[in-house]
Amino acid sequence: MPEFHNAPTLPLPTFPGSHIALDDDYVYLSGLNAADIHGGVEILGDVGEETRWVMRRLSHLLDSVGCTLADTVRVAVHLTDLDEAEAMNAAYAEFFTPPHYPARTCTESPRLLGGASVEITLTARRPVEPEPRGDA
Amino acid sequence: MPEFHNAPTLPLPTFPGSHIALDDDYVYLSGLNAADIHGGVEILGDVGEETRWVMRRLSHLLDSVGCTLADTVRVAVHLTDLDEAEAMNAAYAEFFTPPHYPARTCTESPRLLGGASVEITLTARRPVEPEPRGDA
Amino acid sequence: MPEFHNAPTLPLPTFPGSHIALDDDYVYLSGLNAADIHGGVEILGDVGEETRWVMRRLSHLLDSVGCTLADTVRVAVHLTDLDEAEAMNAAYAEFFTPPHYPARTCTESPRLLGGASVEITLTARRPVEPEPRGDA
Numbered sequence: 001m002p003e004f005h006n007a008p009t010l011p012l013p014t015f016p017g018s019h020i021a022l023d024d025d026y027v028y029l030s031g032l033n034a035a036d037i038h039g040g041v042e043i044l045g046d047v048g049e050e051t052r053w054v055m056r057r058l059s060h061l062l063d064s065v066g067c068t069l070a071d072t073v074r075v076a077v078h079l080t081d082l083d084e085a086e087a088m089n090a091a092y093a094e095f096f097t098p099p100h101y102p103a104r105t106c107t108e109s110p111r112l113l114g115g116a117s118v119e120i121t122l123t124a125r126r127p128v129e130p131e132p133r134g135d136a
Numbered sequence: 137m138p139e140f141h142n143a144p145t146l147p148l149p150t151f152p153g154s155h156i157a158l159d160d161d162y163v164y165l166s167g168l169n170a171a172d173i174h175g176g177v178e179i180l181g182d183v184g185e186e187t188r189w190v191m192r193r194l195s196h197l198l199d200s201v202g203c204t205l206a207d208t209v210r211v212a213v214h215l216t217d218l219d220e221a222e223a224m225n226a227a228y229a230e231f232f233t234p235p236h237y238p239a240r241t242c243t244e245s246p247r248l249l250g251g252a253s254v255e256i257t258l259t260a261r262r263p264v265e266p267e268p269r270g271d272a
Numbered sequence: 273m274p275e276f277h278n279a280p281t282l283p284l285p286t287f288p289g290s291h292i293a294l295d296d297d298y299v300y301l302s303g304l305n306a307a308d309i310h311g312g313v314e315i316l317g318d319v320g321e322e323t324r325w326v327m328r329r330l331s332h333l334l335d336s337v338g339c340t341l342a343d344t345v346r347v348a349v350h351l352t353d354l355d356e357a358e359a360m361n362a363a364y365a366e367f368f369t370p371p372h373y374p375a376r377t378c379t380e381s382p383r384l385l386g387g388a389s390v391e392i393t394l395t396a397r398r399p400v401e402p403e404p405r406g407d408a
Contacts (some may be wrong), residue, residue: 004207004236015221016229017240021209023261024159025297028210031241060303066361073274073293074300074395078243082383093288100276103301105393107350107381108272109243111218121241123210125274125295138345138397149356152365153376157345159397161297164346167377214379216369245379247354255376257347 007061011038015113019061024126027065029058031078031121037116047084047117052093052119059095062124070096071124072102078109078119088118143197149251155197160262163201165194167214167257171250176193176217183220183253185226190256195231205231207260208238214245214255224254275327279333283310287385293335296398299337303393306388309349313314319356319389323363324391331367334396343396344374350381350391360390 004018013019013030021028034050036041037057043049059069077092079085085106096102102122112119140154149155149166157164170176170186173193179185195205213228215221221242232238238258248255276290285291285302293300302325306312306322309329316322332343349364351357357378373396384391 001263002238004238006235015225015240015242016232016234017211017237018235019237019239023209025302026209028239030239040352046250047237048240054203070273073295073298075289076241078274086384089287094286098288099290100280101285101289102274102276103293103300103302104287105348105350105391106287106385107391108383110246110382111244113221113242119241119243122232127273137342137399138374141375148403149373151361151372151376151378152334152368152370155375155376157397159345160400162345162376167379168374206318212378213375247380249354249378251355255377255379 005062005065009059009060011036012091015077015109020065021063022065027124027126029061030120031118031119033112033114034121044115048091048118049089050118051088052094054118055092055095058120058122067082067126068115068126070100071127073125075102075104076104076121077104078112079106080109080112080117082108084117118124141201146193146197147172156201158201163198163203163260164257164264165197167255168194169248169250169252169255171252179251180251183215184223184227186252186254187224188230190230190254191231194256194258203260203262204269206236207263208258209261210259211238211240212257213240213242214248215242215251216245216248218244220253277337279336283308283330290381292337294384297315299334299339299393299396299398303391304329305384305386305388306389307388312365317389319351320359320386322365322390323360326390327364327367330392338372339396339398342372343399343400344394345397346395347374347376349376349378350384351378352384352389354380356389376382380385
């Protein structure tokens with residue numbers, strides 16, 4: 001059965017969801033935007049900064065369950081203004097080592113919760129633990 | 137290869153999709169809204185009731201393949217009016233035992249098929265069957 | 273750790289993403305629309321043709337990693353005009369053998385990157401390779 005965790009370093013979700021859902025193979029993070037982050041409301045409106053704040057927290061959430069952004073398989077980016085895709089991309093790209101970019105879809109949502117400009121949903125593959133050695 | 141099923145208790149999909157896609161590890165449900173449900177058209181416009189109708193049928197679909205809502209790992213909620221998030225959340229939360237909430241993303245879609253106010257897409261992890269006993 | 277690939281037959285992604293993310297079990301394709309395809313800009317505006325172009329390339333991407341559309345478990349379709357769902361469905365259905373349709377969700381995005389009318393995101397289960405024979 002999946003496990004569900006909230007990170008003590010982020011505000012508790014204001015909706016019936018968990019920061020992290022976890023099964024044997026994957027980590028599923030709830031969609032996160034700057035309004036979900038302590039102090040994030042102050043930077044709302046700067047899509048590049050919002051993206052950096054969100055990506056740092058997503059990275060932190062992955063770290064809390066033994067993963068890194070390099071384990072990410074799929075990302076969904078929701079923008080309220082698709083004309084800001086370039087600014088979002090520039091900030092987003094800072095968190096990956098080219099060409100190791102996960103699969104991604106970017107669409108437009110008229111509004112996002114909390115008045116954010118960008119929200120990011122991420123799924124990562126959990127690293128395989130080494131098999132116990134048969135000769136041990 | 138994945139299997140695809142439709143539930144006899146729901147109208148057949150009006151689009152080229154299946155209610156349920158199934159592989160060894162996960163159950164993938166098509167996005168469902170009240171307009172996809174027998175009698176659901178009559179409650180369109182009440183986002184809380186729509187949410188309850190949809191969640192009951194999603195639960196039923198999971199049950200038909202040996203899962204429950206507690207196996208859910210990820211949910212996507214699409215609302216036509218994000219101001220209705222609170223009413224949707226109240227109805228949605230009735231179907232889970234806090235704090236066991238799956239990862240969730242809620243975004244706005246200007247319209248939804250059939251004129252619904254909310255549509256929900258859900259992915260669940262299939263329970264692991266007990267390994268056959270080696271000494272049997 | 274997941275692998276990320278771009279297909280030589282498609283233009284390189286214009287965003288920090290890969291055409292294909294791959295782990296042991298699944299293939300994750302980035303959202304693809306006709307503006308992402310050589311020559312696709314010329315057919316923008318015809319949602320049926322856009323759908324066919326996109327589905328052909330998604331099929332090709334799956335083929336490049338040993339999968340087919342029949343391995344697809346989940347599809348997300350994004351339309352800029354939900355009134356075009358019927359035309360999109362007609363084209364989309366050509367790529368599957370009824371009733372073997374993956375789980376699907378179709379929502380509306382006010383705009384899509386590159387001015388496309390439809391964008392499609394697809395996840396497929398990788399076929400299981402035969403187990404090595406224990407008596408070999």
